[in-house]
C-alpha cells in the first residue's frame with residue numbers, strides 16, 4: 419500500500435469517527451447520566467432525563483446527530499515522533515471534518531473572523547482547532563475529539579487573580595460563572611477548571627479537564643478534594659437538567675493545574691453539556707485502530 423492510500427484510509431477512519439461521536443455519547447457520560455436520572459426525585463426533572471435518553475435512542479435509530487448543534491471540532495493529539503503520517507495529520511483531520519460535515523451531516527459552524535462568512539464545511543482559520551503533543555519514540559497517534567457547541571462554550575471564562583485572594587476566590591469565580599451562565603449550556607454540566615499562572619495556560623487546561631473521563635480525579639489529594647467540594651456545592655444549587663431545577667447541576671467537576679508565578683493565580687472555566695460529545699481513538703502505524711471512549715465499537 420502506498421502513502422496516498424494509507425492517508426486516505428486514516429482520513430476515512432477519522433470521518434467515520436467524527437460521525438459516530440456526534441451520534442453516540444461516550445461510555446462514562448452515559449453511565450453518569452443514568453446515575454443522575456435514577457437518583458432524581460423531582461418529577462419534571464426525571465421527565466427531562468427520560469427525554470434525553472429518548473433523544474439518544476432516536477439519534478441511533480434515525481442515524482442523526484444527538485443535537486442540532488454539532489459544534490466546532492477540537493482535536494487534542496498525542497502523536498509519536500515515529501508515526502509515519504505525522505506530517506499529514508493536520509490535513510487529514512481537516513479533510514475528515516469536511517467529509518463528516520456532508521455525510522453525518524454536521525451543522526455549518528465555522529464563521530471566519532472579520533469576514534463574518536460561514537465557510538459551510540466546518541473548516542476555516544485554525545479550525546478545526548488542533549492541539550499537539552509530540553511523544554518521543556512511539557509510532558501511533560492518540561486523538562481526543564470534542565464537539566464544542568455554542569451553548570456549552572458560552573459560559574467559558576478566564577481571569578487572573580491576586581494570589582492573596584486565595585483558593586476561596588477561585589470557588590467564588592466558579593460559582594458566580596455557573597449561576598450566571600450555567601443554564602445556557604444544557605445542564606447537567608461537566609465543569610472543567612484550569613488553574614495556572616496566566617489565562618492562556620489556565621484556559622487550555624480547563625478544556626483538557628473536560629476531556630478527562632468522568633470519575634477521574636486530580637492527582638493531588640487537595641485538588642481532588644476541591645473537585646469533590648465544588649461538585650457537592652454546585653449540586654446543592656439545584657440547577658437541574660436543562661435548568662428546570664433538580665437534585666443535580668453537574669456530571670462532575672474536573673481540575674487541571676500547572677505551577678503558577680508567585681504573583682498570579684489564573685483560573686479558567688470550560689463547560690461540557692449533557693450531550694458531551696467527546697471521543698478518544700488510537701490509530702497505529704499499521705492503520706489498525708481502537709476506540710477507547712466507546713468500548714467495543716468498530717467503524
Ligand code: SF4
Pocket residue numbers: 485486487488567568569570602603604691692693
Ligand atoms: S449546549 Fe449542548 S445540548 Fe445544548 S444546544 Fe448546545 S450542543 Fe446541544
